[in-house]
Amino acid sequence: MSFKNFNYVGKSKIFFIFSIVITVLGLVFLLMRGLNYGVDFRSxxxxxxxxxxxxxxxxxxxxxxxxxxxxxxxxxxxxxxxxxxxxxxxxxxxxxxxxxxxxxxxxxxxxxxxxxDPEMAKELGRNAIYAVLLSCIGIIIYVSIRFEWRFALAAIVALLHDAFVVVSIFSILGLEVDLTFIIAVLTIIGYSINDTIVIFDRIRENLRFAKIKRRSDLVELVNKSLSQTIGRSIYTALSVFIAALFMLILGGESIRMFSLAICIGLLIGAYSSIFIASPLWLVLKGKNVSNKPQKAVKPNKDKIEI
Incomplete structure (x- = not known):
């Protein structure tokens, strides 16, 4: 089975369920255990x-x-x-x-x-939340202007998915969360949106020349767009992942959690761009397209052949 012939959309329900399970599991751990905050976020x-x-x-x-x-x-x-x-x-x-x-x-x-001190810890916590929220708002505005609201909604869901999965893994493993972790999350968001934009751009380009009459045409277009960009997505994520992995293995204690968050986020970001963002856009776009197969044209029996 090659990547070009893989039915990404057909398997989207499996990936949606997988992501939902991870999200629910992470939410349970966050509510029960919370995060292991470093000295940056607590006095x-x-x-x-x-x-x-x-x-x-x-x-x-x-x-x-x-x-x-x-x-x-x-x-x-x-x-x-x-x-x-x-x-x-x-x-x-x-x-x-x-x-x-x-x-x-x-x-x-x-x-x-x-x-x-306590006041500085509270201020750092607020600023970290503001940084993530403002970056997400900026991405929504950018994608909405460049594409359309369906692309923007799919992109922001994928980004929130990436950030939440990384936070959940740190909660499950009890790893320390400090300022370098927030920097890692913002870096992950940047890489993830870049990968998502490349795929969305190819979908939009193919959409210009496609004749979409029913949902199956839209499914074929998304699968084609993903097969055309998946090589680039994997190689880009893999090259940065290798660099982050060596930072994790050979780097000092001060950047270890940063490197680990980057490694996890790169894998999750590549996964969400391919298997979450694009199929989610198809779900939103497919509501405007008929699901019924096109009727075959019946021959005219009354036509007289000469």
């Missing part, structure tokens, strides 16, 4: 400790208890670093005691402390 202090000697949470936890901040600490171990998150902002005295106590375990330990 507190985030301490990254890099070391040469191997330190474990079992070694660090008693030190925190001695200082009196152990109950408020959440420790995550890495290969050569430890991350400690505090829901309250550390005072200068607590910060100084923490540095002195850890350096007794490893004198070469280096610290990176990020602190966000």
């Amino acid at each position: 507190g202090s985030n301490v990254d400790i890099s070391f040469k000697q191997q330190l474990t949470s079992e070694q660090v936890q008693p030190v925190l208890n001695e200082i009196g901040i152990g109950e408020d600490a959440s420790i995550t171990e890495g290969t050569d670093r430890i991350n400690i998150r505090f829901s309250d902002v550390l005072s200068e005295d607590q910060d100084s005691k923490l540095r002195s106590a850890v350096q007794k375990l490893d004198p070469s330990a280096t610290f990176e402390v990020n602190t966000v």
